[in-house]
Amino acid sequence: AQKITQTQPGMFVQEKEAVTLDCTYDTSDPSYGLFWYKQPSSGEMIFLIYQGSYDQQNATEGRYSLNFQKARKSANLVISASQLGDSAMYFCAMRGRSNQFYFGTGTSLTVIP
């Protein structure tokens, strides 16, 4: 069975500082994809970053990077130089065999001026 675990229900970070949001996963599939989404209060899901299970390098997208440790089954999101607009819910997700997503419970990030 697929499972995503986010153990931080809420996080605070000072503006311009970096923050790491934790995500661990469990799967028996040899091939899988890991995603991070941002959900502002408006409710839409905004794709941030993707990591394939066979990718040798950690994914980066602008201020977002994914710290992928396959042996530990972790896929932590690092946001550098936090901005006030980064305040939102962040969801880690894994793509299943039939392309459906399994989501973690989310982390609420608040950026403090």
Added chain:
Amino acid sequence: SAVISQKPSRDICQRGTSLTIQCQVDSQVTMMFWYRQQPGQSLTLIATANQGSEATYESGFVIDKFPISRPNLTFSTLTVSNMSPEDSSIYLCSVVGPGGDYGYTFGSGTRLTVV
């Protein structure tokens, strides 16, 4: 990635009524999904919308309550039937479009309140 237009963006409905949510994609996509996000919760997959055939429902979701249509490769609807306050949630459609794994896209969501 594909662009999705999801309607309505929000609605307030009376219990016992039904609401149909539409998801229109700007390109043909192979797979479409419907998710529910209850207040303060994560997203839960309701079903996979199959083009030209019955949707595939996840455990805990049934066709009589959440009928889904997918007449072609760019359009799908989800109906929330005989609504109760427990159905108050955000409903989102999702597609796998061009770009493979980089092509996963979500609609903007429908915020439903049942009173």
